[in-house]
Amino acid sequence: MKITNVRTRVFEWKGHTVPPTAHFCSNAMDELWDKGDSMGTFRFHGWTVVEIETDNGLVGLGNVALAPRIAKAIIDQYLTPLLIGQDPFDYEYLWQRMYRSTHAWGRKGIGMAAISGVDIAIWDIMGKAVGKPVFKLLGGRTKEKIPCYASKLYRTDLKDMQEEAQSYLDQGFTAMKMRFGYGPRDGVEGVRANLDSVAAVREVIGEDVDLMLECYMGWNLDYAKRMLPKLERFQPRWLEEPVIADDIDGYAELNQLTSIPISGGEHEFTHYGFRQLLEKRAVSVIQYDTNRVGGITAARKINALAESFSVPVIPHAGQMHNYHLTMASLASPMSEYFPVHDVEIGNELFYYIFKGDPEPVNGFIDLDEETPGLGLELNSDYFDQFNIIE
Numbered sequence: 001m002k003i004t005n006v007r008t009r010v011f012e013w014k015g016h017t018v019p020p021t022a023h024f025c026s027n028a029m030d031e032l033w034d035k036g037d038s039m040g041t042f043r044f045h046g047w048t049v050v051e052i053e054t055d056n057g058l059v060g061l062g063n064v065a066l067a068p069r070i071a072k073a074i075i076d077q078y079l080t081p082l083l084i085g086q087d088p089f090d091y092e093y094l095w096q097r098m099y100r101s102t103h104a105w106g107r108k109g110i111g112m113a114a115i116s117g118v119d120i121a122i123w124d125i126m127g128k129a130v131g132k133p134v135f136k137l138l139g140g141r142t143k144e145k146i147p148c149y150a151s152k153l154y155r156t157d158l159k160d161m162q163e164e165a166q167s168y169l170d171q172g173f174t175a176m177k178m179r180f181g182y183g184p185r186d187g188v189e190g191v192r193a194n195l196d197s198v199a200a201v202r203e204v205i206g207e208d209v210d211l212m213l214e215c216y217m218g219w220n221l222d223y224a225k226r227m228l229p230k231l232e233r234f235q236p237r238w239l240e241e242p243v244i245a246d247d248i249d250g251y252a253e254l255n256q257l258t259s260i261p262i263s264g265g266e267h268e269f270t271h272y273g274f275r276q277l278l279e280k281r282a283v284s285v286i287q288y289d290t291n292r293v294g295g296i297t298a299a300r301k302i303n304a305l306a307e308s309f310s311v312p313v314i315p316h317a318g319q320m321h322n323y324h325l326t327m328a329s330l331a332s333p334m335s336e337y338f339p340v341h342d343v344e345i346g347n348e349l350f351y352y353i354f355k356g357d358p359e360p361v362n363g364f365i366d367l368d369e370e371t372p373g374l375g376l377e378l379n380s381d382y383f384d385q386f387n388i389i390e
């Protein structure tokens with residue numbers, strides 16, 4: 001089998017978007033005095049869809065959710081020429097070919113995200129070629145079904161957050177993630193507001209439901225060191241991305257500071273990046289996203305590394321490119337799931353671009369043994385809601 005064509009399209013959402021409220025999620029821009037709409041730079045309202053065609057008529061689907069127009073240009077100009085005429089089953093060779101040929105600029109960030117989109121499509125082809133779901137190619141079903149946690153609870157009115165948390169309990173979730181809205185520049189009022197939001201959610205869900213806390217890189221080491229002891233009483237499952245991704249030593253200091261596990265990784269890349277995080281004990285939970293980190297080829301190597309360190313892997317965002325890895329790895333106990341599909345941040349667009357992602361039942365999702373590849377197809381029902389750039 002040979003690759004004959006690589007088609008990339010950028011899907012830019014023009015449909016309804018839920019306007020964010022102020023302070024709905026702390027983030028890396030918050031440290032700046034003129035931060036403006038600080039979460040603006042973290043809204044992903046575009047997506048690159050990668051379709052790899054083969055000489056026997058198979059088409060593999062991949063995706064990139066960061067800087068989609070740049071990702072498209074990288075794939076079109078630099079990666080596609082490396083793939084035409086190649087056998088998709090040579091996935092390790094092809095990954096190394098893409099990684100090494102773009103090494104000067106592509107080993108992290110959007111270069112690696114572009115490689116990820118191609119690699120995901122390659123694994124989809126391999127599954128379709130042998131008539132097996134991708135998780136079967138990765139080692140099979142390591143769990144009857146995948147527990148997932150409801151991930152939203154962006155900071156808003158506390159009563160609204162409590163109603164939202166209750167709705168996830170009503171849907172059968174036994175774990176959920178909330179976002180902080182305040183950070184180092186918001187003074188003692190911000191500290192109080194952060195603590196009050198956790199207390200409000202805990203009041204609804206009680207002590208037996210896992211609660212994860214998301215900072216999304218919006219704090220700094222000093223602020224996190226002051227906040228962690230104040231948060232211990234809420235016994236969170238983890239505190240996520242308290243500092244910027246480059247502050248690995250900061251992560252490591254925080255991860256040793258209290259009983260609260262520190263999680264991260266959705267802004268880290270390749271098994272080399274995660275080797276650093278693991279060797280420094282910088283995180284107690286790994287959260288790569290397969291459509292950023294290096295695709296399935298890199299993610300499976302990270303799963304092996306994490307298993308040897310006994311560090312669980314709970315990939316960012318859920319979605320099929322992550323679910324198959326989670327199903328096939330004992331190192332992965334659960335998945336993230338975005339329960340509300342109204343377009344806000346843009347992570348939700350996956351459900352408008354693709355069909356096939358499983359819906360949770362009582363807080364669990366399952367993958368079908370009989371559906372080959374990733375189990376996704378393009379969802380043409382919403383094509384008119386996108387500007388599609390060929």
Ligand SMILES: O=C(O)C(=O)C[C@@H](O)CO
Pocket residue numbers: 025151179214216266316317336345347
């Ligand atoms: O779901 C996550 O972990 C994310 O980082 C999404 C982002 O929108 C803020 O939480």
Ligand SMILES: [Mg+2]
Pocket residue numbers: 214216240241266316
């Ligand atoms: Mg996160």
